[in-house]
Amino acid sequence: MEYFYQIKKRNQKYPIAQVLGRTDFAIFPVAGYLCVGAPDKTALLFFLFFYPLALSHLGLNDFIDVKNDITRKMNTITVLYGIKGTVKWIIAFNLIHFITAVLFLSTLFKVTFYGFLIPFILLFVATYLLIKDQSPKVGLKVLPFYHLSMALYSIFIIIGSIL
Numbered sequence: 001m002e003y004f005y006q007i008k009k010r011n012q013k014y015p016i017a018q019v020l021g022r023t024d025f026a027i028f029p030v031a032g033y034l035c036v037g038a039p040d041k042t043a044l045l046f047f048l049f050f051y052p053l054a055l056s057h058l059g060l061n062d063f064i065d066v067k068n069d070i071t072r073k074m075n076t077i078t079v080l081y082g083i084k085g086t087v088k089w090i091i092a093f094n095l096i097h098f099i100t101a102v103l104f105l106s107t108l109f110k111v112t113f114y115g116f117l118i119p120f121i122l123l124f125v126a127t128y129l130l131i132k133d134q135s136p137k138v139g140l141k142v143l144p145f146y147h148l149s150m151a152l153y154s155i156f157i158i159i160g161s162i163l
Contacts, residue, residue, distance in 0.1 A: 012075045022058050026051035029154070042107045049097070049104035053123075056093035057146050059086050060130075064139040087134050094127050108160050115156025119149035 005021030030047045037043065062069060062076040063086045069076045078086040098120065105113050126142035 009074050009076060013080075015075075015077055015080060018058055018062075018077060019055070022051065022054040025054040025057075042104075045100070045104040045107055048100045052093045052097035052100060053146075053150070056090050056097060059089040059093065060139055060143060060146065062086060063090070064136045064143065066136060083134050087130055090130060091127055094123055097123070108157065109163060111163055112156050112160030115159060116153065119152045122146075122149045122152075 001021055001024045005017045008017035009015075009021075026047055029050055030043055033043055033046055059077045062078045063083070066076070066078040066083075069079050077089055081089065101116060101120070105116060122145040126145040129138055129142050132138075
């Protein structure tokens, strides 16, 4: 999938490479779950929870690195849709992520719900800051919010499964 992503994004008119390419990023944590379990509703909801976040994160990465993508002639989200379109992409996938997170949380323990509130706040603040100032500089500043959110999600899923 990564090979397809790297080749296809050079000559596409729609972000097909990105939409398909991010499935690998979303499948990694699900694969870990499947190593100790079986395909079930939780595995599906885990994927549906993480995939929109992966697409939002991709949009943010493209947003930050737009000058390099233009130079290398890669049709990334920001090259295809511009700054405003990329911010809309990020907002849309964050909203989908919040909805699918609630569905995913319905299969987890209550302590996980409370732990997810911190990443929700971080992602909300990151989204707000991007709406307020739509510049790659701000995108770079909020990128750690995404990484911290992913780490906290993992920690609280583990804590919830232990307790």
